Amino acid sequence: MTAFVAASLLVAVAVLVEIVLPGRALYHAGWYNVALAALVAVAVAGGRRAGRGGTRRARAAILATLAGTAVVGAAGIVNGLLAPDNQTIVGAPGQRVRVESLGTLAFPLSAASADGDAHVTLERPLHFPVSVGARSRDVGSFILRAIDRSVVAVEARDARGNRLTITQPTGSAFLSPVLLMQQRQTIAGMDLPYDSFDVPAARRVVKAVLFSAAQSALFVRGGAQIGEPSVLFAVDDENERPLPRAIGLSAGGRPVAAGGLILRGVVETFPAVEAFAVPNALATALGTLVLLGGLAGLLTRDDRAYVPQDDASLRELDAFGR
């Protein structure tokens, strides 16, 4: 009986922990899920043994406990083995990003909303839209949380000051002047985010490397003031051949001339969404309730089964050493 109860409770705790502390790689590890399945098997075997020779009420309580354990265990194992790994979903301002098995994430148009906190909206068929902010939101089989990332809003002009269209043929949004800076490059031992964009009207391809305020203060000379992030632009022709005098630094959002263009990079923060697959909340909650109900039924069965009714009952109990 003890092993059965302990295994059932351990299954519930192991699965509930996945919801309370989401995002750990451990939950998708094979051994963790094998252990979870083994605990369910121990509970089932222990429950069958405990149910033999018991009253009808005791058997029903054990059955409820096992059913709850099986549901919670299945929710945990399905999540651990079949659900996607943790992911960070990035999108350009105003972009709608479709995520398999989750829905469509609509990113805000600008970095900050009226309350100062930019929210991404999750849209799913037959569901109300869910606003995802810095606080974790449970949306069934996923926990979502918005995190701030640094992005760079770029502007390109020709030598006469006319604004030029910016495109990102390899970016997440073709017609976006906001670079999401998802690639990394090491320069002088610093791991730096970078991105690239095209200026089709000028037949230029531009690479932009982001230096944080601290990195700018340490490394960059020529205009960067302490406390200002900066963007290094390297301009190539349309065949990605380097051009003369085509490297420039835009510090603090100030324009810089490079490769026949006047470029400006403004560093902003913009939300991305972290998505952690978790055991289905509804199945876990129902399974846990059934499990606890079964255990409560077992406990009350104990209380009532051994209430002495008369002297004969007491003598019978004494015969069992109680």
Added chain:
Amino acid sequence: MPRPIVWAVAAAACVVLAFLLVPLFVSPNARQTGPEGLAGDAAPVFALRDDRGAPVSLQEYRGRILVMNLWASWCPPCRAEMPDLQRLYERYSDRGVAIVGVNEGESPERARAFADSLRIRFPIWIDGAQRYGRTYAALGLPTTVILDRRGFVVRGFDGALTFDQMKAAVAPLVASR
């Protein structure tokens, strides 16, 4: 344990497993990407300025069918498509159809010079921050989005359209007045 209870538990277990597994194999949202996938959505509205500097908004076009064309002067297919848009404007503007050309990312001077060179008479708006391009999921230029009288996206097109394609997209909306 009574056999019916065992069967009931087994059936319940199957239902729970199906409930847990099905979402992992079925995409909850099978909409297309790009402008074609916008059909049925309310059109996002931003305040912009036209090529003369006057404030403009999509709100002004509620109650009319709107053909919104995203373009840029450096884009050859955009240049090829513009005369057909002008022809559509001439044929349908008195039948409740409005056409707006939204320039993506260029200066008003450049956009106006381009429109004048092609004798374009429909309104030209300037979207310097390229907000329409990213919000309407443009995969390239030109991109054309057709809105109904309530301001909902009816169809989105990636790439240049011929006059016949434009007419085929607009005519049913005009007829459904």
